[in-house]
Amino acid sequence: MNNSKNISCIIVDDELSSQKVLQHFISQTEVLELKQTCNNAAEAFKYLKLNTAVDLLFLDINMPKQTGLDFYKSLQHPPAVIFTTAYPQYAVEGFEVNATDYLLKPIPYERFLTAINKVLNEKALQPKQDFLILKENKALHKVFFSDISIIEAFGDYVKVHLEDKTIVTHSTFSGFIKQLPIDFIRVHKSFSINLNKMNHLSGNQITVDSHKVPIGQTYKAQVLKALNL
Numbered sequence: 001m002n003n004s005k006n007i008s009c010i011i012v013d014d015e016l017s018s019q020k021v022l023q024h025f026i027s028q029t030e031v032l033e034l035k036q037t038c039n040n041a042a043e044a045f046k047y048l049k050l051n052t053a054v055d056l057l058f059l060d061i062n063m064p065k066q067t068g069l070d071f072y073k074s075l076q077h078p079p080a081v082i083f084t085t086a087y088p089q090y091a092v093e094g095f096e097v098n099a100t101d102y103l104l105k106p107i108p109y110e111r112f113l114t115a116i117n118k119v120l121n122e123k124a125l126q127p128k129q130d131f132l133i134l135k136e137n138k139a140l141h142k143v144f145f146s147d148i149s150i151i152e153a154f155g156d157y158v159k160v161h162l163e164d165k166t167i168v169t170h171s172t173f174s175g176f177i178k179q180l181p182i183d184f185i186r187v188h189k190s191f192s193i194n195l196n197k198m199n200h201l202s203g204n205q206i207t208v209d210s211h212k213v214p215i216g217q218t219y220k221a222q223v224l225k226a227l228n229l
Helices: 016-027 041-050 068-074 088-096 109-121 175-179 217-226
Strands: 007-012 032-038 056-060 082-085 101-104 131-136 139-144 148-154 155-164 164-171 184-188 191-194 198-202 206-208 211-214
Touching: 007 041, 007 109, 016 032, 032 041, 041 068, 056 068, 068 082, 082 109, 082 155, 109 131, 131 164, 148 175, 148 211, 184 206, 184 211, 184 217, 191 206, 191 211
Parallel strands: 007 032, 007 056, 056 082, 082 101
Antiparallel strands: 131 139, 148 155, 148 191, 155 164, 184 191, 198 206, 206 211
């Protein structure tokens, strides 16, 4: 891979408007490097035949002549794939070919970032992936897991508590914590903590750095087990 980028990718989509959205998203995401934009499966096949160093496809499903699904199934050594489509009925078939993710058009940038974080965590691409890319307002933050103390549900957002600041990013709580490594454990319906940052446990409360976090009754047994208590 390129030293300054982590993921080289190509877009395969027959719609110009969709191409422009993905091109913009990729340009805003530091870990992505766009190598090529293809209008159909035939162009993509030709490009991949001559350029094997492609990590990821953004692949439209509903294209003329050959669908994205059929094209992907035809590849002998396929890169990771994120399918993009306006048709939700294709989702199940997309995951049957081990797609990293499935994005439904129109694609929000926050949802796009969630898919990229999934790619980063796949062992085939980044065996030692140790960070997330988070969007807060119009800014992007590279956040290392080791710097996170607490993840807190906050309506349609998630608060990511670091030692010196808190980042509020648009995400569901359940979806966000699925991206976390095993050092994190859910202790409450609204909180997940980094066990490496834990300082003190007393009753139904756990102290992480300088924060006191409640332990939900449903989660207490698994918390004690994680702490070998």
